[in-house]
Amino acid sequence: MPTGYQIKDQTSPYYLTFQVIYWIDLFSRQAYRDIILDSLKYCQRERGLEIYAWVIMSNHIHILAKSNTGQLSSTIRDFKKFTSKAFIQYISDGSDESRKEWMLRLFRHAAKRQNKTGEFQVWSHENHAIETTSNAFIESKVEYIHNNPVRAGIVSKPEDYMYSSAPAYAGYEGLIDIIPITFRVKTVR
Numbered sequence: 001m002p003t004g005y006q007i008k009d010q011t012s013p014y015y016l017t018f019q020v021i022y023w024i025d026l027f028s029r030q031a032y033r034d035i036i037l038d039s040l041k042y043c044q045r046e047r048g049l050e051i052y053a054w055v056i057m058s059n060h061i062h063i064l065a066k067s068n069t070g071q072l073s074s075t076i077r078d079f080k081k082f083t084s085k086a087f088i089q090y091i092s093d094g095s096d097e098s099r100k101e102w103m104l105r106l107f108r109h110a111a112k113r114q115n116k117t118g119e120f121q122v123w124s125h126e127n128h129a130i131e132t133t134s135n136a137f138i139e140s141k142v143e144y145i146h147n148n149p150v151r152a153g154i155v156s157k158p159e160d161y162m163y164s165s166a167p168a169y170a171g172y173e174g175l176i177d178i179i180p181i182t183f184r185v186k187t188v189r
Contacts, residue, residue, distance in 0.1 A: 007073045007129045013052065013066040015141045017128035018080065021110040021121055024103060025058040026087065031095070033163055035086045036061065039079055040176055047075045051178050053142040055164040057152065062145045064132070064181075076127055084122040139183055142169075 007014060020026045027033050033056050040063075043049035048069035055062050067075055091097050091104060110121040132138045146169065149161035159170035168174035 005126060005129045007076075007127070007131075009131060010067060010070045010072050013050075013064060013132045013138070014072065015128075015130045015132060015137075016063045016065065016076065017060055017126075018063070018076075019060040019124045019126070019128075021124050022106055023059045024106060026103070026122070027056050027061075027163075028058045029097070031090055032087060035083055035090070037175055039083050039086070043075055043079055044177065047071070047078070049075050051165070051176065052138075052181050053145045053165045053169075053178065054176070055145045055148050055161070055166075057148055062141075062148060064138070064141055064145065080123045084120065087122050088120050138181060142181060142183075 027036070036056055040049070040051065040054070044051060048067050048071070049065055050068055051063060051065045053062075053064040066072060069075075088104075088107065091100055097103070104120070107120040107122055111118055114121055114125070130141075132141065146158035146164060146166040149155050149164060149166075150158055155161045158164065158166035159172060161167075162175060165174055165176075165178045165180075168178050169180055
């Protein structure tokens with residue numbers, strides 16, 4: 001059910017959150033994180049997705065991005081559709097997923113509950129899209145994204161979490177290419 005978080009300007013940068021239904025910790029396994037990374041790289045290469053900051057947590061993803069083709073909504077829709085199918089295929093096709101039956105049951109239940117035409121629903125419908133309207137807002141969201149693993153107690157420094165753009169901002173090689181945002185210099189007086 002849509003709230004107020006809709007992508008209205010298809011060319012503007014947005015802060016986005018993609019949540020796995022029922023907050024299932026899908027991304028606690030590397031295979032699922034790899035599907036996300038490969039899909040984001042594809043969207044960058046083939047769909048004109050420009051990523052400024054990102055993080056993959058255990059059950060959700062934050063991204064600060066825009067579309068250079070003016071089709072951000074379509075790109076996100078296709079990303080979620082493709083990754084959902086890839087997750088279900090991986091789970092179903094004899095993977096070593098110990099939570100297989102439990103996850104498939106919940107993904108089926110979510111699809112039925114939403115009267116979805118497909119058999120499974122992995123992502124919530126909401127993208128929590130917030131248009132970035134100021135430099136201060138952008139800076140706060142990049143900081144929020146990078147500090148998410150710190151707040152979760154996974155790492156003590158943002159740049160130590162490899163499933164994020166924080167290493168790239170700290171001068172290290174990241175897992176996916178980003179367009180880094182140059183922050184204003186903050187002085188202490």
